[in-house]
Amino acid sequence: MHVLGELSVEEFLRDYWHKKPVLIRNAWPQFQPLLSSQELAGLSLEQEIETRIVEEEGKDGPWSIRKGPFTEEDYLQLPANKWTLLVQGVDQWIPEAADLLEHFRFIPSWRIDDLMISYAVDGGSVGPHYDQYDVFLLQAEGQREWRIGQMCGEHTPFMQGPKIRILENFEETDRWVLNPGDMLYLPPALAHYGIAQGECQTYSIGFRAPSVAELIQTAADDIIATSSDDERYADSGLSQQRTPGLIDDSAAANLREALNRTLQDDSRLKRILGKLMTEAKYPEHLPEIETELEWQDCEQLMNENPLIRRSEFARFAYSDNSDGVDFYAAGQHFCLPTSARQLIAYLADNVQYESCELLASASSKDSQSLLASLWQQHMFYCPEDDYGH
Known part of the structure; x- marks a missing residue:
C-alpha cells in the first residue's frame, strides 16, 4: 500500500x-x-x-x-x-x-x-x-x-x-x-x-527538524571532543592597526574561516546529524542496563527466536566514511569497518530482523560487539504472540 x-x-x-x-x-x-x-x-x-x-x-x-x-x-x-x-x-x-x-x-x-x-x-x-x-x-x-x-x-x-x-x-x-x-x-x-x-x-x-541552536550545540560538543588544542584562531594577514581596540571585518573573516575549517569534514557533519537525530524522544524513560551481555548470550537469544524486533524507543541511522561505516543508535556513535556495512544497513533500514540474517552478518568481533551492546541496552526484544513483550 x-x-x-x-x-x-x-x-x-x-x-x-x-x-x-x-x-x-x-x-x-x-x-x-x-x-x-x-x-x-x-x-x-x-x-x-x-x-x-x-x-x-x-x-x-x-x-x-x-x-x-x-x-x-x-x-x-x-x-x-x-x-x-x-x-x-x-x-x-x-x-x-x-x-x-x-x-x-x-x-x-x-x-x-x-x-x-x-x-x-x-x-x-x-x-x-x-x-x-x-x-x-x-x-x-x-x-x-x-x-x-x-x-x-x-x-x-x-x-x-x-x-x-x-x-x-x-x-x-x-x-x-x-x-x-x-x-x-x-x-x-x-x-x-x-x-x-x-x-x-x-x-x-x-x-524531526532540529533548531539551529540544537545543531550548533551538537556540533560544538563534537568539535570540543575531537579538536586538537593546537587548532586556534589565527590572523596571518594582519596589518598595522591604527585603532588597536577595534574588532574589524578582517577579524570576523578570520573567525569565520576558523569555524568553517572545523565543518568542512562531511564525516563530522554526518556524525553530528546521526547522533542528534537518533536521540531517544524520551531519554528519561530509557530502560536501565542491568547485566552485561556476552556475545554468546546474544547468540543464544537469536538461535531461540527466529524474529527480533527493534525496541520502539530505539532510533538507528548510519553513514559511510573514508575508513568504514558509522552507526548511530540512541544518540551514540559506533565506528565499524566497511565489512560490517551490510549488517549496519540491515539494522538501520528495518525495524524487524530475521535472526539467521543477523547471525550470518555478525561474522567479526566488531559486529558481534555492536549487537551485544544493542541487546544490553534493550534496543532489541523478542516478539511473542504478535508483539507481547
Missing part, C-alpha cells in the same frame, strides 16, 4: 515536500483506528506518556491547556464539546503504531519523529496555529474540517493570554473536510486550523 495515493514519491518530493500542502483522498482505504477513544484516554492516565487536553472555552480562559497524566474524574468534568485530547509519541508504546510509521519511509527514517493521536469531541480544536516541521495528518475516525491559511514566520503575531500559540490573524486560503483514510500533508510554517465535526481521531505523523 502506498499512502500518497495517485502521487508518485518523485512527484510528491518535487512538488510538495517542504513547499505546499496537498490533500490525498482515500490515502489509506478502509483505515481502522489502532485504539478506541477509551483506550486512548486510558493512555493519558499513565505517568510516562506525554498528554495534553486543550479546551477552547476552558476554566482558565480561551484555549486553555492542561498536561497529563489525567484521571477519570478529569474527564467527567469536561464539557460536552470543544475539547481535544493529544497523546504524543504513541509509537513509543504501541508496536502497531510504530509499524504505521513504516509507510512513510520514503522520507529518511531518521527524520521521522513520532505519531501523535488527537481525539476531539464536536468542535474540538487546538486553534489556528503553525508547526515548525512537516506533518502528515491522517484522518483515523470521524470527520475533521481543515482550514489552511498563510505562511508564517518568527514575526507572526500570536494571541496574548493563551499558554499555547494561537495565531492572532488567520488568513484562510482553502478548506477541506477529511473522512477516515484521507490524509493532508502540510509543510513547515503553514497556518492551519482543524475543527472536529462530531467525535473524531486524527493521526499526526511529524518529522
Whole structure:
C-alpha cells in the first residue's frame, strides 16, 4: 500500500515536500483506528506518556491547556464539546503504531519523529496555529474540517493570554473536510486550523527538524571532543592597526574561516546529524542496563527466536566514511569497518530482523560487539504472540 495515493514519491518530493500542502483522498482505504477513544484516554492516565487536553472555552480562559497524566474524574468534568485530547509519541508504546510509521519511509527514517493521536469531541480544536516541521495528518475516525491559511514566520503575531500559540490573524486560503483514510500533508510554517465535526481521531505523523541552536550545540560538543588544542584562531594577514581596540571585518573573516575549517569534514557533519537525530524522544524513560551481555548470550537469544524486533524507543541511522561505516543508535556513535556495512544497513533500514540474517552478518568481533551492546541496552526484544513483550 502506498499512502500518497495517485502521487508518485518523485512527484510528491518535487512538488510538495517542504513547499505546499496537498490533500490525498482515500490515502489509506478502509483505515481502522489502532485504539478506541477509551483506550486512548486510558493512555493519558499513565505517568510516562506525554498528554495534553486543550479546551477552547476552558476554566482558565480561551484555549486553555492542561498536561497529563489525567484521571477519570478529569474527564467527567469536561464539557460536552470543544475539547481535544493529544497523546504524543504513541509509537513509543504501541508496536502497531510504530509499524504505521513504516509507510512513510520514503522520507529518511531518521527524520521521522513520532505519531501523535488527537481525539476531539464536536468542535474540538487546538486553534489556528503553525508547526515548525512537516506533518502528515491522517484522518483515523470521524470527520475533521481543515482550514489552511498563510505562511508564517518568527514575526507572526500570536494571541496574548493563551499558554499555547494561537495565531492572532488567520488568513484562510482553502478548506477541506477529511473522512477516515484521507490524509493532508502540510509543510513547515503553514497556518492551519482543524475543527472536529462530531467525535473524531486524527493521526499526526511529524518529522524531526532540529533548531539551529540544537545543531550548533551538537556540533560544538563534537568539535570540543575531537579538536586538537593546537587548532586556534589565527590572523596571518594582519596589518598595522591604527585603532588597536577595534574588532574589524578582517577579524570576523578570520573567525569565520576558523569555524568553517572545523565543518568542512562531511564525516563530522554526518556524525553530528546521526547522533542528534537518533536521540531517544524520551531519554528519561530509557530502560536501565542491568547485566552485561556476552556475545554468546546474544547468540543464544537469536538461535531461540527466529524474529527480533527493534525496541520502539530505539532510533538507528548510519553513514559511510573514508575508513568504514558509522552507526548511530540512541544518540551514540559506533565506528565499524566497511565489512560490517551490510549488517549496519540491515539494522538501520528495518525495524524487524530475521535472526539467521543477523547471525550470518555478525561474522567479526566488531559486529558481534555492536549487537551485544544493542541487546544490553534493550534496543532489541523478542516478539511473542504478535508483539507481547
